[in-house]
Amino acid sequence: MRPATDDAARRGAAKFSRAAGAGIAALVLALSAGCTVAGNAAEDGAEVLVVGYQSKTINTVTAGTLLRAQGFLEKRLAETGRKVSVVWQDYDTGAPITAQMMAGKIDIGSMGDYPLLINGSHGQQSEQTRTKMIAITGYNPHGALNTVVVAPGSPIRSLADLRGKTVSTSVGSAAHGLLVQALRKAGVDPEKDVKVENQQPPVGASALQSGNVAALSQFVAWPGLLVNRGEAEVLYDGGELNVPTLHGTVVRQQYATDHPDVVKAFLKAQQDATAFLWQQPLKAAEIVAEQTGLPAEVVYLYNGANGIATFELPLKSSLTQALRNDVPFLKSIGVLQGIDLDAFIDDSYLPEVTGSNGAVLSGIDPICKTPVGGGAGELWLTGEEVTQPAADPTCLLRAIKNAEKSGKKVRAAYVPDTATGTRWFADKSVWVQDGARLLPFTTRAGANRYGKGTVITYAQAVAAA
Known part of the structure; x- marks a missing residue:
């Protein structure tokens, strides 16, 4: 305590x-x-x-x-x-x-x-x-630790749609910086076109659920939490800004x-x-x-x-x-x-560090039988103490399909955004079917920018795998 x-x-x-x-x-x-x-x-x-x-x-x-x-x-x-x-x-x-x-x-x-x-x-x-x-x-x-989210089913599909709306963020935070920079990049004046409510993350989350704000720009782990609960969907992936x-x-x-x-x-x-x-x-x-x-x-x-x-x-x-x-x-x-x-900035107190970030996916995809590298996904089944890697989004969907057929429950499935590489929940992603390819995006705007194929639901993507 x-x-x-x-x-x-x-x-x-x-x-x-x-x-x-x-x-x-x-x-x-x-x-x-x-x-x-x-x-x-x-x-x-x-x-x-x-x-x-x-x-x-x-x-x-x-x-x-x-x-x-x-x-x-x-x-x-x-x-x-x-x-x-x-x-x-x-x-x-x-x-x-x-x-x-x-x-x-x-x-x-x-x-x-x-x-x-x-x-x-x-x-x-x-x-x-x-x-x-x-x-x-x-x-x-790339900045993907900060995200702008809206309520599920919101008519707001892009940052440009926030003109005349109220957005919650914590003023002076990196999430606020993301909001301002992303709005400017989208041609929206963050001072004149949008009203910003300075709120702590829990307050902003409640304001989004009650409809008092049109969007919420926040830092890790609030966007992922709200999306996981089904209380929000991603409007803007901070990775699009490409600012560390x-x-x-x-x-x-x-x-x-x-x-x-x-x-x-x-x-x-x-x-x-x-x-x-x-x-x-x-x-x-x-x-x-x-x-x-x-x-x-x-x-x-x-x-x-x-x-x-x-x-x-x-x-x-x-x-x-x-x-x-x-x-x-x-x-x-x-x-x-x-x-x-x-x-x-002072690095004189740092201990000697050997190696580099080791929390990376590796090994062989058990479904597609191919080595796992960049663009890998991951499947976490209920009751399992280890996860299994997936070489690409289609392989991940096949693994999900196989698990469901065998009566196993998916606890979580993760997949990288096709454009930004931002890791996200597979069942909360926007999927595009482009011929034989099944491509995930964190936002509908990202899927639309891809410009090819057909936007489909997650269930349809799993069925098509």
Whole structure:
């Protein structure tokens, strides 16, 4: 459970979230009143390390939910010889984590790219509040971790149809950035043509279900969750934008200076969690599902083999450059005045990393008898402890058909979008039959852009396989 915080802290965190970074000085005062600094010694003689994380933002599980559940951090801290007590604080977004870090009440946190930049910018306003981005948790090189969804059966078929409509998003988040950039690319003015409601993900999801908003732009794992429940369908796949999106680990600079061995231990533990996810992606997804209440099928969509998220710690140049490219947008919406990225990004605490992302599909397709490579799909049958790979979409549909004929129940089937490569649920995809080819798309707009063949239902695709 989330540790209790005082009323001033809760009010400060909520205010920061609503304002997307405005009035940071007032927040620090509110959060600090009557409170001790997180790194101070506990009564039993142990030092306290406070970790802020977002359990349901499953792109950060290696620095949060999975890390905590498996006890990797405590094991690595024991190696330092220091007595450290870990306090975990769970939030829906990165903004309140930043507010707590500015007040010295969270030592290490994890959040998405836009919140990271806001964190670094606000931290640089004072020597006492400076922070460092020290690792990546997960990323997608094309932006597919953010998605715009609409209600099932919505008449809105493209971003252009959002003119004059209300869209929910979390202002200052990468999902907000996706919405603005995608609208502009579609020739829609995001300020004049669309009304944006600044809402937390759960509030926005409820607003979409009630019809109070026409669309919802959110980050992992909300789009997948709503689509899996049958409460939404994809309007725009963030992978179409082809702009990297990422999440990462951030630490208070003062804490890192005073406790470099603890920070290094944290990153070693994060690497342990990452290696566990690489080696046992299905088990990792089930652990995260148990801890968060999210369906394992949704967690595995993002974090599984060939998942939408890639998990690695190194601060790759392509990802740090993406952060630099994000700065102008955040300035344009008034949540960022400026940031010295060279001072903010620091890879000196990273452990030596060997190998690369191992959560990839491989082997031989048991139905089509061909090697599995790029464009592979995956079938997860109820009651099975392992999944089976599919060489291509047609092979996946054949595997589904065979399973259904033998009385087996499909728990989940995953397939990459024909155009963007974004992995999605096979039964929630839009299918096109083009001669003998059966092609999946995450959106109807994508299927229409393909321009050939006939759009068919999932059931028809399975029958045709």
